[in-house]
Amino acid sequence: xxxxxxxxxxxxxxxxxxxxxxxxxxxxxxxxxxxxxxxxxxxxxxxxxxxxxxxxxxxxxxxxxxxxxxxxxxxxxxxxxxxxxxxxxxxxxxxxxxxxxxxxxxxxxxxxxxxxxxxxxxxxxxxxxxxxxxxxxxxxxxxxxxxxxxxxxxxxxxxxxxxxxxxxxxxxxxxxxxxxxxxxxxxxxxxxxxxxxxxxxxxxxxxxxxxxxxxxxxxxxxxxxxxxxxxxxxxxxxxx
Amino acid sequence: xxxxxxxxxxxxxxxxxxxxxxxxxxxxxxxxxxxxxxxxxxxxxxxxxxxxxxxxxxxxxxxxxxxxxxxxxxxxxxxxxxxxxxxxxxxxxxxxxxxxxxxxxxxxxxxxxxxxxxxxxxxxxxxxxxxxxxxxxxxxxxxxxxxxxxxxxxxxxxxxxxxxxxxxxxxxxxxxxxxxxxxxxxxxxxxxxxxxxxxxxxxxxxxxxxxxxxxxxxxxxxxxxxxxxxxxxxxxxxxxxxxxxxxxxxxxxxxxxxxxxxxxxxxxxxxxxxxxxxxxxxxxxxxxxxxxxxxxxxxxxxxxxxxxxxxxxxxxxxxxxxxxxxxxxxxxxxxxxxxxxxxxxxxxxxxxxxxxxxxxxxxxxxxxxxxxxxxxxxxxxxxxxxxxxxx
Numbered sequence: 001x002x003x004x005x006x007x008x009x010x011x012x013x014x015x016x017x018x019x020x021x022x023x024x025x026x027x028x029x030x031x032x033x034x035x036x037x038x039x040x041x042x043x044x045x046x047x048x049x050x051x052x053x054x055x056x057x058x059x060x061x062x063x064x065x066x067x068x069x070x071x072x073x074x075x076x077x078x079x080x081x082x083x084x085x086x087x088x089x090x091x092x093x094x095x096x097x098x099x100x101x102x103x104x105x106x107x108x109x110x111x112x113x114x115x116x117x118x119x120x121x122x123x124x125x126x127x128x129x130x131x132x133x134x135x136x137x138x139x140x141x142x143x144x145x146x147x148x149x150x151x152x153x154x155x156x157x158x159x160x161x162x163x164x165x166x167x168x169x170x171x172x173x174x175x176x177x178x179x180x181x182x183x184x185x186x187x188x189x190x191x192x193x194x195x196x197x198x199x200x201x202x203x204x205x206x207x208x209x210x211x212x213x214x215x216x217x218x219x220x221x222x223x224x225x226x227x228x229x230x231x232x233x234x235x236x237x238x239x240x
Numbered sequence: 241x242x243x244x245x246x247x248x249x250x251x252x253x254x255x256x257x258x259x260x261x262x263x264x265x266x267x268x269x270x271x272x273x274x275x276x277x278x279x280x281x282x283x284x285x286x287x288x289x290x291x292x293x294x295x296x297x298x299x300x301x302x303x304x305x306x307x308x309x310x311x312x313x314x315x316x317x318x319x320x321x322x323x324x325x326x327x328x329x330x331x332x333x334x335x336x337x338x339x340x341x342x343x344x345x346x347x348x349x350x351x352x353x354x355x356x357x358x359x360x361x362x363x364x365x366x367x368x369x370x371x372x373x374x375x376x377x378x379x380x381x382x383x384x385x386x387x388x389x390x391x392x393x394x395x396x397x398x399x400x401x402x403x404x405x406x407x408x409x410x411x412x413x414x415x416x417x418x419x420x421x422x423x424x425x426x427x428x429x430x431x432x433x434x435x436x437x438x439x440x441x442x443x444x445x446x447x448x449x450x451x452x453x454x455x456x457x458x459x460x461x462x463x464x465x466x467x468x469x470x471x472x473x474x475x476x477x478x479x480x481x482x483x484x485x486x487x488x489x490x491x492x493x494x495x496x497x498x499x500x501x502x503x504x505x506x507x508x509x510x511x512x513x514x515x516x517x518x519x520x521x522x523x524x525x526x527x528x529x530x531x532x533x534x535x536x537x538x539x540x541x542x543x544x545x546x547x548x549x550x551x552x553x554x555x556x557x558x559x560x561x562x563x564x565x566x567x568x569x570x571x572x573x574x575x576x577x578x579x580x581x582x583x584x585x586x587x588x589x590x591x592x593x594x595x596x597x598x599x600x601x602x603x604x605x606x607x608x609x610x611x612x613x614x615x616x617x618x619x620x621x622x623x624x625x626x627x628x629x630x631x
Binding site for chain 1: 450451454457458464492541544545548571574575611612615617618
């Protein structure tokens, strides 16, 4: 049987690395991951949440009911769309006046849409609806999973690599400054946001995914969604 | 000091073209339209700046050696011009211009300087014309190179001449990058076909900061580390010829005790990335250089990422450094930020008479509108940018 083909739409290259690491823990067999976004040939999309938003708006222009229906995306067994929960605190205007106008003309759902954190899920839930609206779809297809790891994906890195008593674990999913904190750690523990260093640490995320799930409610939700996708998709999917 | 303009007259397929250069200059076009001729013309000018234009001087700069009948423009129905004229100008109004002669029938080993002009900001340093050359000077010796001795090191004229003298065309090939074939034109930090890459990369690692190194190694996603080693005995078959130092790659997927391999076994794409990085970032690289077929052996997405990093790398290596390169992979275009005036794209084509025509592609409102729908790579392949063969 051929390997599972996974399409990832992520805010940035380091997010892609961490989500791939999580999927390694969640999918029982090796898979082939393809990063659809950030995509260098579409510089207008850019990186960050703006890139994900623009990717979704571009998809919406095709008028398809689900990612699985787009003939430009053939042969993928799983679509993962990533967005950090800190987007709930943003406005479309943060991406420029052009996006602000576009959001108004297309009546995109309102931003900001955040709720007090914790729990992080309260801000994540409306964002799920936002992603659907951006992509112009009413519901997710059977092979699509949304991945909203926390205010910053680095929470998974921290959850996988620190001891129980580490102060960074306090309010972990609600900390949008976690990336800067990792950078300001003493030299021996410092984590720089580079693909090289994230590749080095990605193995820990895979290895300690059970701990990550325990420490991060949204990691637990992502695990559950992947498992549910496996259950509903039947034989083709290989989710645990 | 940076070259802002190059004028080429009567050289190979180029009858008369002026090119306004930026920091990063990409030349695209069908095979055989004259892209490499642009690079070679500057190589010949570099030899002239060093005082002698002969086979040795031009080959050392990566220019293919050729007879005058091949170097001079030749089109049916038109007389072959007696000389080649090449000129370089900088933003500080420094000019170096030569007209070079060599008879078609009985070619001499070295080209003669018919005229030579070297000036900076209105100050004439050398002005040597047909009529002024009455002093029994050796016509094959350039005067500007001699005058350089008397110029201050930071004089714009001195900087221009030195930049031209150091110019070279790099054409990397895989055996040289792997260290299994010698490079006949060795230079610091790497040879013209990629020899000495291990030494060049090791030297670079010692001088750049971690962020810079990451920006290089991020492009080779299967490695966790790269270094040079002189003890590759356990990694390389004794049957494989090797240079003194070889590159050692650590594969992030392989088991820890057996996760190293040398440049001989590594993906060639990784070697081309390191080659480009060393040239752009090393302080020992020329301040102006060219890479012919920069996109060799690289996956489209990888080459896009590489191209996007070139301006930053060049700036980090030397604030005045300039790169000219040719490419065939459309994905190259998606890495060019054409809103940056320092990044320039040139379409090279043959006109109806066969003359090479060089046209800068700028981001017009129309092109920007098209680019919102289609990446530049697609627009090129679709013919919207020109520079495609009519086959």
